[in-house]
Amino acid sequence: MSVAITLVACAKTFADGTQAMGPLDLEIRPGETIVFLGPSGCGKTTTLRLIAGLESPNSGGRVLFDDADVTAVPIERRNVGMVFQSYALFPNMTVAGNIDYGLRVRRLSSAARAARVDEMLAMMKIGELRHRRVDQLSGGQKQRVALARALAPQPRVLLLDEPLTALDAKLRDVLRIEIDALLRRLRMTAVYVTHDQAEAMALGDRIVVMSQGKVAQVGRPRDVYFTPQSRFVAEFVGTMNRLRGVARDGHLEVMGGRIPWRGREAGEVEALFRPERATIVEPGAGQVKGRVATSFFLGDRTRLVVDGVSDGSLIVETTDRRDFQPGQDVHLVIDADALLTLDR
Template identity: 50%
Template sequence: MSFLSIEHLTKSYGTHQVVQRFDLDVQPGEFVSFLGPSGCGKTTTLRMIAGFETATSGAIRIEGRDVTHLPPNARNVGMVFQNYALFPNMTVAGNVAFGLKVAKASGEATRARVAEMLGIVKLDHLADRYPYQISGGQQQRVALARALATSPKLLLLDEPLSALDAKVRLALRDELKALQRTLGITTVFVTHDQEEALSMSDRIVVMSEGRIEQLGTPFEIYNRPKTRFVASFIGTLNILNVEVVDAQSGAIRIDGQEARVGRQIMAAAGSAGCAVALRPEAVTLHDPGNGGNRIRGTIADVAFLGAVVRVKVEIGGSRILLDRFNSPGLPPPLPGESVTLHFSPDDLVPLEAA
């Protein structure tokens, strides 16, 4: 049985529907991310799970119990907000103890639990400080410790890392995932950062305009995007309009040049092969000798990105980006140079309509 089950969930404000028929089953201990641009409905969905927003229709169940219309304090969930929402007049220890006091835990039990949680997030030495006396990263840990102190069955995280600088964000991302695995707590994480979602999640829900565009593992979402939106939102990607010559054999044309796409992939896409996705790292300038696709073009631009060199190639009316690792002994090609691009038929992914 699913730990968290969401069925046909919708949310409307007047005539504007911000969440449309949202269906999701989350397994015990799973880390699921809601990923999408601002305004796609991911935070609204999270707040409905927490009980801070009322669903217009649909059902939310936690361990088989219908919590759709229960208040937040009756759902046994912990939530970390984007701005942490710490109480400025309480110490770090006081903030962590807040939920336990509301639950009327004994003083001794509260002190022991606070000490335990501060030890887990490595802030026991800051117990007597106030929020304004600690860094943003430390405040995030306090908020996380407070959410976990009451032993919730479900942890909800609303972009908890977005206010941090890049270096701290990267470190806390790893710590957060490690803590989630250690505790085994089922977690739903909201983010607009694709790298966060790809690196932390067991599965990702990609959202756009209030609906689910695609649900899958990070590997599936990145390597096999189903729609043009998912393909363009996740990572750098080439999206090419193609002419389908023979869907059964996988024969296509890219700007008049013949190519092939994997037949099993084309069969799965049905009639949606009017556009294909191609990752830059799947394209090379050397022939791997596997009988793959060969497309002629001209170097339009070369960008040095440190570990990666990104090359832009014109092929007729289209442009293809390719990425290759920087090698000090291999200078990049020059603009205007004629080249042949090589890539496998299986690296071309036909896209469905959104």
């Protein structure tokens, strides 16, 4: 059964005086997948460890599972499953032995354990690996075994700490899809930690963006991406362009032309927008003109670095199949509704 998690005034200062995170209040809904996203050292893994029971919050902080205060409850009694970046599998055991381990600790009968191991092997599609040693597995296979082991005891909460970081890009994409499907099917409360924005966007019902031990924003992936609440969130999540110019008479005047301006600010302005909100058009149809500094063909799209529109380079993405060359002029229309002004 899914469990709600509530963090109340949870801060963490280590023995050497390092403050890993400031006071955090957060409610995680039953069955929700919530992703903690941020750069290294921002406090996201410390938060996960507080939920797991591997760390204790500073005095006054509380961790609740539903209405039960588990702050002083050790990890082995919280009934949580954990998946780590490093897999943390037992090298002296087979795949089946690793999955069975948590069940033996809970003293299930041999028949119940065997049935649950079979179920996990089938769920993770690794039945053929049952008798393999861990050192005979690929990275993707190891992570599937780690997931199976974490889920075997039927935990109330699944905690995943950078589980895909050690894998190559293509395998990360595959496992990301598999983990998403698994969590949707099980409807289990899950807490996922990552610095990878694509993982956060793909897996999270909500994202908690963290910076320097504090929460910068909490929201649905779409809200975090399209309506960031601070400059940090805007620039950390995805790519963000900057336009510096002068706002007057309903336009933002920049080096390369004029863009309709719907903001309330006047005078010198720095506006932000996402690369996909600029469109390459034919000469004479654009608002601004720039020139290609370089281009990167990415298969399904081309990413251009464009100079001359503002005082810095812009990133523009297009599905146009033209072969863009350095020095080539490009004419752009920038969606006026996409322009943001945010405090640092």
